[in-house]
Amino acid sequence: xxxxxxxxxxxxxxxLGNYFGAVKNFVRMQDEFECMFFIADWHSLTTxxxxxxxxxxxxxxxxxxxxxxxxxxxxxxxxxxxxxEVLELYLYLNMNAYLGExxxxxxxxxxVRQQPDNVNAGLLTYPSLMAADILMHKADKVPVGKDQEQxxxxxRLFARRFNRIYNVEYFKEPQxxxxxxxxxxxxxLDGSGKMGKSNGNxxxxxxxxxTITKKVMRAVTDAGPQAMNSDKPEVIQNLxxxxxxxxxxxTLAYFNDKWxxxxxxxxxxxxxxxxxxxxxxxxxxxxxEAYQADDAFLESVAKQGAERARERxxxxxxxVREIIGFHA
Ligand code: TRP
Numbered sequence: 327x328x329x330x331x332x333x334x335x336x337x338x339x340x341x342l343g344n345y346f347g348a349v350k351n352f353v354r355m356q357d358e359f360e361c362m363f364f365i366a367d368w369h370s371l372t373t374x375x376x377x378x379x380x381x382x383x384x385x386x387x388x389x390x391x392x393x394x395x396x397x398x399x400x401x402x403x404x405x406x407x408x409x410x411e412v413l414e415l416y417l418y419l420n421m422n423a424y425l426g427e428x429x430x431x432x433x434x435x436x437x438v439r440q441q442p443d444n445v446n447a448g449l450l451t452y453p454s455l456m457a458a459d460i461l462m463h464k465a466d467k468v469p470v471g472k473d474q475e476q477x478x479x480x481x482r483l484f485a486r487r488f489n490r491i492y493n494v495e496y497f498k499e500p501q502x503x504x505x506x507x508x509x510x511x512x513x514x515l516d517g518s519g520k521m522g523k524s525n526g527n528x529x530x531x532x533x534x535x536x537t538i539t540k541k542v543m544r545a546v547t548d549a550g551p552q553a554m555n556s557d558k559p560e561v562i563q564n565l566x567x568x569x570x571x572x573x574x575x576x577t578l579a580y581f582n583d584k585w586x587x588x589x590x591x592x593x594x595x596x597x598x599x600x601x602x603x604x605x606x607x608x609x610x611x612x613x614x615e616a617y618q619a620d621d622a623f624l625e626s627v628a629k630q631g632a633e634r635a636r637e638r639x640x641x642x643x644x645x646v647r648e649i650i651g652f653h654a
Contacts, residue, residue, distance in 0.1 A: 330359040330503070331465040333366040333406065333456065336383045337374070340390045341528035342603065343512040343521030345610075346571050351469065351505040353395040361401035362463060362635060363391065368406050369455060372448040373441065381405075385624045390531060392627065393613035404631030406459065411639045415458035416451070418646060419484050422491055423454045427483075431476055453480035460500045461485055462639040467503040478502045492649045510571045517546040517561035532614050535604045542600035547592045555586045565592075565599060573602040 332352070340349060355361055365384045370377065377383065384405045391403060406412065428434065428450045437449050448455075456477050460468055461484070468478060478500070485497035513520060514527030521528050529538050546561045558566065562585070569578050577598060584590040617624060644654040 327360045328466040329463055330355055330361040330467045330469065331460055331463045332363055332469045333369070333459055334363060334387060334391070336365050336367050336370050336380070336387050338523045339386065340394070340531045341521055341523065342531070342568075342571075342607070343514075343528065345394060345531060345606075346510040346512050348469070348471070348509070349391065349394045349396075351509060352391070352401070354505075355469065356397060356401035359467065362631075362638070363396065363401055363403045364409070364459070364631070364635070365403070365405045366456075366459070368412075369452065372446065372452055373437065373444075375444065375446075385621070385628070386618065388624050388628060389614050389617035392617050393531070393610045398627045398631060402631040402634040403627060404635045405628050408628060408632035409635045409639070411636060411643050412455070412458045412462055414643055415462050415646060416455050418650065419454040419458055419461075419488070420451055422487055423451065423484065425450075427480075428453065431480065433473070433476065453477050454484065457481035457484045461488075461497050462642050463635075464498065464642060465500045466498070468500050469503045469505065472504070475502060494649055496645070496649060511567075512571060513564035513567055515541055515545040515564075517564060529603060529607070531607055531610050533607065534611065535608060538604055538607060539600040542596050542603060543593075545596060547596075550590065550592070551585055551588045554588055558585065565595065569595075569599055569602070572606050573598065577602065 352361070352363060365387050367380050367384050370380070388403060388405075392398070396403060431453055434449060434452065438445050441449075453476075457480060460481050468474075468481075470478060482499040485499050488497055489495055511520060514522065514525050515529070516525070516527040518525060518527065529541055533541075545565060547565070548559055548561055551558075566578070566581070566585075569581065581590060581595050581598070584595075648654040
């Protein structure tokens with residue numbers, strides 16, 4: 327069966343956009359592939375050198391993914407820093423990663439602009455650590471967002487280069503996996519593009535009905551349709567797009583009709599939308615709370631995940647040592 331690995335940044339809580347855009351698809355994938363997921367806590371040191379309780383943050387992310395339906399028996403989840411094996415492969419890959427190519431990575435250049443006082447070597451070698459994450463699992467598919475394409479290209483480059491330098495056919499090139507047919511891009515509530523934490527227009531999965539309803543009722547709208555069957559401006563289309571993800575087809579058709587006949591009342595639509603969002607979020611929130619309250623359980627999931635990952639990568643690491651010429 328094809329192997330899937332993906333890393334999750336431990337910064338920030340999951341929102342509706344993450345859920346429909348990615349996590350729901352992880353849940354789908356765990357039945358189709360041999361999946362593993364991990365929380366990239368070491369990577370986060372490249373931007374947050376002195377994290378405030380990083381273990382806690384990792385477990386919060388873990389609780390949220392479990393609440394969304396990741397089943398650790400199908401798809402083990404581990405914390406990157408619990409599987410030290412990756413460090414060794416990171417070191418080997420770094421020996422054949424060149425300054426020029428690392429400096430040309432767009433996300434590196436962006437970070438240089440964002441944190442000019444902390445242009446650290448970890449930032450520069452972010453792509454080698456990510457490549458090590460992937461290659462040590464011999465993953466076939468890596469579900470990532472478009473923003474990760476360059477890092478994925480680097481992983482493929484490092485795989486090819488390893489094979490060439492050591493004259494082996496060892497690593498295969500991992501492919502980016504976009505769930506184009508299923509991923510739903512959830513727009514923000516402020517009429518400005520995508521839901522994202524940096525845009526401050528999110529509905530978080532941990533939020534209660536009241537908070538969510540308030541946010542939805544405050545969503546930006548306009549003066550209403552000016553003619554029958556007219557195109558929807560972006561702010562209105564956004565509400566319909568969210569509705570498409572969370573509401574029944576009947577509900578969606580009902581409000582579409584109201585739009586087309588110029589009878590729509592945004593207040594009614596938002597009330598319905600808030601209710602349907604809450605119906606999706608509330609059961610997840612309840613699970614998040616239950617998992618968060620059970621630290622021992624979260625620790626045990628992480629521990630088992632790490633054990634499974636270590637079993638899976640041990641062979642790769644020892645083969646790589648042997649290929650380079652060290653004791654296996
Ligand atoms: N760079 C990824 C992101 O920012 C996180 C990540 C780290 C990752 N290692 C990975 C993703 C390995 C996929 C595979 O989202």
